[in-house]
Amino acid sequence: MSKTAPRTRIQRQNRETILEAALGVFSAQGFRGATLDQIAAAAGLSKPNVLYYFASKEAIHHALLSGLLDNWLAPLRALDPAGEPLAEILAYVRRKVEISRDFPRESRLFANEILQGAPRMMAAIEGELKALVDEKAAVIRSWSAAGQIAAVDPYHLIFSIWALTQHYADFDVQVRAVLGPGHDPFAEAGSFIEGVFTKLLAPDP
Amino acid sequence: MSKTAPRTRIQRQNRETILEAALGVFSAQGFRGATLDQIAAAAGLSKPNVLYYFASKEAIHHALLSGLLDNWLAPLRALDPAGEPLAEILAYVRRKVEISRDFPRESRLFANEILQGAPRMMAAIEGELKALVDEKAAVIRSWSAAGQIAAVDPYHLIFSIWALTQHYADFDVQVRAVLGPGHDPFAEAGSFIEGVFTKLLAPDP
């Protein structure tokens, strides 16, 4: 479907430019809210030229989502069953906070997709994502069973990490509006969220 | 702008039908993704008839958002400074879980709006919502200072309650896809989230 190997340097560069521009537009407007004209303008190209590099608006969106999932799953994949349980989970939390801070547009693109019922990602969610979560949930459950961390439902633990970290990217404008000026939301969020999971996971007595 | 008092019974009824239908469409498709034809079809009315009751698509959306904020703030407003601190906060959490369970479309409508930068709600967020959060944050801070609950940042405490509870409404399809069949997401979420805040807020020794 998508050209796997861009032939020329110009092709690689322009495809990259378009995806970068489209990421901004899609994440801010949603799929239907975004227009090819907006994307073309943001990329500094004409609309027909954008369509020279991608077959359709749909194709641009698809290319973005495809690239997204791997980066999205990488931090969880890095959770090491052989590591120290609490440290491993806190490291995962920290990575997710950093991702929310550094890639808020990607987070919002993902949020938009799920909000609308994940029409273009269901397969990946039920497949790859679920498989990885199942795997890591088993690891966490074994840690709980061994008394190395408190007994908590591993699935909802993972959901809560997603919820807390992504909230700061997805609801950024609300967070900033409520906090007012003079705050560093992500820095504060980082230490707050780490505190939450430190207390939550402290081994039961 | 909006007719404050519908004159006839038919008017009241049809306006209600349209808002109900529009809530479903807007929350599932976003503002730009929704079309008047979809709303009219869902309401069982013709498009011109829908526009007989509301001046524009914008007006329908506006009517929904207006009604939303009050219901959204009510649970936090009910947090009683004179009550028992931990119980008050846990009661707030419980109410928010129930709202996510019972009004997921409203939650997604709100999420859509914030995700896009809250173009139609900024004023309310910076005004009403911020004021209420400021007020309740002060209450929570005083509880912390008095040692009745652990010392936590009250703003981020409130954000975390929002994040955790709304996640189950907004990301419903993801949660269900990952959990697989045979689960009651909201029931599980309720006890998990209560556990989180019980541990988090247990008074420091």
Next chain:
DNA sequence: TTGATGTTTGACCATCTGGTCAGTCTCAGG
């Protein structure tokens, strides 16, 4: 230089979509 391949665009099209309007139908109150 030249031809071939890759890149870019102005002009154009079909469809969708929010919205209008003239006129018809409905029905409650007199």
Next chain:
DNA sequence: CCTGAGACTGACCAGATGGTCAAACATCAA
């Protein structure tokens, strides 16, 4: 049974939008 305000609709419109295409332009190896 009238009548007029209220409720409703088919037909239509203008602008936006995704997408096409023939032709022009750039680049580079031979």
